[in-house]
Amino acid sequence: MTLPVPDTIRAADGAEAQIYAQGAHLIRWRSASGAEPLFLSQRSAFTAGTAIRGGVPVIFPQFAAEGPLTKHGFARTAVWQRQPDNEPGAACWQLRDSAATRAAWPHAFWCELRLRIGGERLDVALSVHNPGDQALRFTAALHTYLRVDDIGAARLHGLQQHRYRDSAHGGIERVDADESLAIVGEVDRIYFDTPAALRLSQPGGALRIEQQGFCDTVVWNPGPAKGAALADLEPDGDRHLLCVEAAVVGRPVSLAPGAHWQGSQTLIIGG
Numbered sequence: 001m002t003l004p005v006p007d008t009i010r011a012a013d014g015a016e017a018q019i020y021a022q023g024a025h026l027i028r029w030r031s032a033s034g035a036e037p038l039f040l041s042q043r044s045a046f047t048a049g050t051a052i053r054g055g056v057p058v059i060f061p062q063f064a065a066e067g068p069l070t071k072h073g074f075a076r077t078a079v080w081q082r083q084p085d086n087e088p089g090a091a092c093w094q095l096r097d098s099a100a101t102r103a104a105w106p107h108a109f110w111c112e113l114r115l116r117i118g119g120e121r122l123d124v125a126l127s128v129h130n131p132g133d134q135a136l137r138f139t140a141a142l143h144t145y146l147r148v149d150d151i152g153a154a155r156l157h158g159l160q161q162h163r164y165r166d167s168a169h170g171g172i173e174r175v176d177a178d179e180s181l182a183i184v185g186e187v188d189r190i191y192f193d194t195p196a197a198l199r200l201s202q203p204g205g206a207l208r209i210e211q212q213g214f215c216d217t218v219v220w221n222p223g224p225a226k227g228a229a230l231a232d233l234e235p236d237g238d239r240h241l242l243c244v245e246a247a248v249v250g251r252p253v254s255l256a257p258g259a260h261w262q263g264s265q266t267l268i269i270g271g
């Protein structure tokens with residue numbers, strides 16, 4: 001079944017965003033100046049129950065295959081409920097446990113995804129609350145797909161001297177020695193305890209990527225071979241995307257009954 005039309009959020013200065021209720025999935029962000037920094041594959045299925053290849057998938061309660069659940073958890077394909085808005089350029093969706101989520105993951109929880117746009121800035125915040133009487137343990141990510149003009153000319157700055165797990169090479173752990181990260185072939189790395197701000201530079205301009213609450217950062221590009229094997233990615237799509245994911249993976253969150261956790265990612269064009 002094709003997804004219903006996504007909601008459009010508008011700020012007073014002309015910034016605009018489109019979000020599907022499925023996954024509270026931001027698929028498009030146009031800044032006030034007209035820049036569109038997010039990648040979205042036109043070959044995405046856009047059908048109920050299928051993950052979308054692009055934008056900002058919300059990964060919860062399990063990152064990748066870091067546990068027994070379906071890859072990347074169920075939040076990205078669950079239908080979230082939009083909450084009443086009280087200001088232009090901002091919106092909030094909520095996901096609560098249901099019979100379907102409890103069948104996969106037997107816990108009471110509620111999540112909120114808050115979005116704010118304006119000027120050249122996007123803020124996305126995920127919060128998780130534990131209303132139950134047992135501790136909740138989860139991993140999570142904002143799996144942001146950034147659009148790049150040419151992956152060969154893009155550089156990610158800020159990860160030097162940080163430890164990472166190289167998922168594209170058997171999960172070996174290394175320390176990044178390079179001043180900036182250039183993407184050559186498949187790159188699939190979980191960087192641990194990363195700085196609060198990274199910078200993506202390209203000949204066309206720079207993007208500042210901030211995160212709070214999320215202690216790790218995942219950097220992913222499928223490279224040409226795995227990219228060609230992804231049915232929902234257009235030919236050469238790997239040359240035009242770079243995922244820089246605010247994540248919490250290395251030390252899963254443990255939420256006591258009644259406790260609350262929040263993590264956010266901010267993109268600032270030109271930063």
Ligand SMILES: O=P(O)(O)OC[C@H]1O[C@@H](O)[C@H](O)[C@@H](O)[C@@H]1O
Binds near residue numbers: 064072188189218
């Ligand atoms: O194809 P999916 O399920 O959306 O996952 C995409 C990628 O997501 C990244 O976060 C993982 O590190 C990769 O290993 C994975 O391939």
